[in-house]
Amino acid sequence: MGLPSYLCAAGAVAVGLYLVRRLRARHWGRCTSQRSMAGKVVVVTGANSGLGCETTLRLAERGAAVVMACRDLDKARAAQEQIRRRTERGQLIPMHLDLADLNSVKEFARAFKEQFSRLDVLMNNAGVVYPVEAHQRTAQGYEIHFGVNHLAHYMLTGLLLDRLQASSTARVVVVTSSLYKKGRVDLAHIANGEDLKPGRRLNPAYANSKLCNVLFGRQLARLLEGSGVRVYSCCPGWVYSGLFRHSSLSWVARVAALPVAFLFMRTVAEGVQTQLNCAVSEQLELESGHIYANCKREEYAPVALDEPAVQGLWDLSAQLTGVRFHVTELERAQSEE
Numbered sequence: 001m002g003l004p005s006y007l008c009a010a011g012a013v014a015v016g017l018y019l020v021r022r023l024r025a026r027h028w029g030r031c032t033s034q035r036s037m038a039g040k041v042v043v044v045t046g047a048n049s050g051l052g053c054e055t056t057l058r059l060a061e062r063g064a065a066v067v068m069a070c071r072d073l074d075k076a077r078a079a080q081e082q083i084r085r086r087t088e089r090g091q092l093i094p095m096h097l098d099l100a101d102l103n104s105v106k107e108f109a110r111a112f113k114e115q116f117s118r119l120d121v122l123m124n125n126a127g128v129v130y131p132v133e134a135h136q137r138t139a140q141g142y143e144i145h146f147g148v149n150h151l152a153h154y155m156l157t158g159l160l161l162d163r164l165q166a167s168s169t170a171r172v173v174v175v176t177s178s179l180y181k182k183g184r185v186d187l188a189h190i191a192n193g194e195d196l197k198p199g200r201r202l203n204p205a206y207a208n209s210k211l212c213n214v215l216f217g218r219q220l221a222r223l224l225e226g227s228g229v230r231v232y233s234c235c236p237g238w239v240y241s242g243l244f245r246h247s248s249l250s251w252v253a254r255v256a257a258l259p260v261a262f263l264f265m266r267t268v269a270e271g272v273q274t275q276l277n278c279a280v281s282e283q284l285e286l287e288s289g290h291i292y293a294n295c296k297r298e299e300y301a302p303v304a305l306d307e308p309a310v311q312g313l314w315d316l317s318a319q320l321t322g323v324r325f326h327v328t329e330l331e332r333a334q335s336e337e
């Protein structure tokens with residue numbers, strides 16, 4: 001006796017979806033570099049979950065000493081234990097960093113510099129998404145997406161620049177999102193977010209902050225040209241992580257999105273490949289200032305090429321943090337006003 005026809009149809013749909021997913025996954029790319037990271041010092045922000053945790057695991061497997069820069073040390077230690085169950089290699093060093101407080105960024109940089117004379121890879125990975133209507137702010141009163149996703153990473157990079165320059169092969173990896181293409185930088189409002197209106201599908205504050213990441217990466221690469229420090233921006237794709245946990249989507253919308261998620265959403269192991277590639281690949285050694293997705297270099301969207309926005313955002317970030325990057329005197333690297 002054969003199977004009921006509805007079961008056959010369901011089976012065929014499931015196999016079809018699986019095959020489409022496999023086909024899509026082939027375009028997501030893989031980091032094929034076998035490079036060892038033994039002896040390298042890496043900082044990963046937001047290392048306790050999602051892409052940051054996976055990056056930490058992958059770099060530890062290659063022998064790196066990874067500083068897990070996290071706002072909650074208990075979560076960082078839990079992630080450390082989880083990683084240790086998968087690899088004995090590398091060093092895992094949890095350190096406190098709350099990107100929603102610029103004083104914490106300063107304190108982290110001080111503590112890091114006390115322990116390490118060199119930094120080989122800075123992975124600016126941590127990020128938040130809150131509903132715009134929640135009006136979340138940082139300790140200094142900045143709009144939360146701008147403050148955490150961009151401003152604190154600007155400050156962190158500036159304060160660690162001398163340690164990056166002490167490495168002969170340093171890299172800064174800026175984890176952005178393809179949503180940067182929908183972002184806008186209005187210099188009069190970006191820091192306070194007073195002009196924000198909730199988008200129907202897109203969180204405009206998140207998209208704006210991801211555009212800030214891209215503009216920051218471009219200007220940083222330009223300033224560091226010839227210094228030996230490379231800068232790469234990257235988009236991980238749509239990844240199954242905790243990023244959207246504060247989202248106000250109803251459970252009906254979540255269930256309805258499941259088939260789409262099955263087809264398009266990457267696991268963290270798949271999503272991490274591009275940022276891992278940017279951190280380790282020998283093939284990128286001669287490149288800097290570009291953006292990558294699916295482990296390949298991409299063209300910037302026009303919004304990223306807005307030069308007044310690049311310069312204006314840089315000046316604003318310097319003004320708000322008090323950190324300037326001294327490009328003519330790189331040996332001094334950075335100073336505070």
Ligand SMILES: NC(=O)c1ccc[n+]([C@@H]2O[C@H](COP(=O)([O-])OP(=O)(O)OC[C@H]3O[C@@H](n4cnc5c(N)ncnc54)[C@H](OP(=O)(O)O)[C@@H]3O)[C@@H](O)[C@H]2O)c1
Pocket residue numbers: 045046047048049050051052069070071072075097098099100101124125126127128148175176177178235236237238239240241242243244
């Ligand atoms: N998931 C996606 O589909 C996707 C797509 C494109 C780009 N991205 C980017 O990928 C990066 C990583 O996101 P994810 O998907 O891995 O999300 P996730 O699992 O939510 O990880 C975000 C990390 O950032 C940390 N973080 C948040 N606020 C912080 C703060 N104030 N100080 C220090 N750390 C803080 C979180 O710590 P807690 O655990 O303490 O909150 C967490 O460790 C983000 O920059 C995101 O914009 C993700």
